[in-house]
Amino acid sequence: MLGLIETKKEAVTTYDVVQLWGAGAVKWEYVGSIGASGGLLLVWDETVFKMNNCYKGSRWLCVEGVLLRNNFSCAFCLVYGPHDRRGKLDTWEELSFLYGLCQAPFCYLGDFNEITQLEDRKGINSLPVSAVEFKDWIQDMELVDLELTDRLFTWFRGESCSRIDRALVSLEWLEVFPETRLRGGPRGLSDHCPLIMEASQVRGGPRPFRSLDSWFTHDGYLRMVKEEWRALGDRQFMDKLKALTSPLSRWHKKNFGDMDKRITQFEDELKKVDDLTGAGVADGTVEARRKALVSCCKKWYIRQELH
Structure with missing residues (x-):
């Protein structure tokens, strides 16, 4: 299951999805943006998940269905939280109604635009009222806020850092997938780090060699x-x-033989720069280094995607 937030697309086409996912047994649902603002997209392999129902709001997108491997009925909800308190309260109320409507183990994931503890935002001494209300909502819903295992923050802008992206799962979900883990992916060119939720470690065979178009970038x-x-x-x-x-x-x-290793090295260096920013020791030199690393990453991301 792949979720994208702020697609900035009023409509999503088959071409768009194939560009992201590739060919294959793919299904998707989306909430269109308003102009260049917002937009949500969920994409999945239909041989893995069969959708029974889809529900949409201006700030959320929910698909309810069955994981075919173990016949597990569940619901996934992608969330893009508002910035204002009134909008947040309205959204959480809608998500509560959705939970009752589906009557299935739930996974909410996305950008909630809210923290739950002081450690989630650099440089604050007290929680805003909306953060206390959000934490209360999570407890009232009996949801588990999955711990992020490899980083403190998921959003960066200048020297500001917050953890506003998260995954919330129901207790029934954890009864079936007790080893569910959450980690952050490389931020790359975005303000946000992608979240990667793993219910189990699946090891497949060697990856097939598909194309050499990447050679022409050299x-x-x-x-x-x-x-x-x-x-x-x-x-x-x-x-x-x-x-x-x-x-x-x-x-x-x-x-090209060590392409993944090179990209990983650049991403590790970018994470170090983010950690410096999060620790409050960033300066002009650090920002200049980040720009140089982003330029290198962009070149190798293009090569990797073509490859």
Whole structure:
């Protein structure tokens, strides 16, 4: 299940979803944005989850159905919380009604635009009234606010840091998935860190090699091919293609073989910069380093996506 918040799209098309998910047994539901403001999208593999009902609000999107592997009836609700207190109270009331309507183990996830404790926001000494009310709502609903295991904050802007993105699950959910864990993904180019919720660790086989379009993003690729092709002389065309396999393999290993490792290193460095910002020790040098790291990340993200 993939949830996206602030899509800024009034309508979501099949083309949009395939660009995100790829081809396959995919289903989705969305709440359109108002102009360039807001927008929610839930995407899932229909061989894993079968939707029975869908409910939509201006600030939330809920799909209720069955996880086919274990015939588990449940509901997922993607939330984009308002900024003002009145809007938050109205949204929580709607989410409470939704919980009663579905009568199933629930998972709320998204950007709630609210904290629950002092440690969730850098530099504050007291909780705002809306935060106390949000914490009370979670307790009244008997929801579990999953602990974020690898970072303090999920949202950054300048030197401001908060944990406003979270996943809330019902006790019935944890009875079936007691090992549910929540961690943050790399922030990359966004103000927010993506949240990754894992109910269990599933290990599959090796990833298939799908495309080499990424090679064309490297400045030296075409030059290398021309040089190797000329060096093969007057052989038959198919023989030259076969002979080209070895130098291509060596070149790929040298320039793309550690792609994931390089990206991970850049993301780790970005996290260190975020941690410095969160600790209040950021300065112009730190921000300049972040901009340089973002530029490198962007280049390698493009290569990875094409690959």
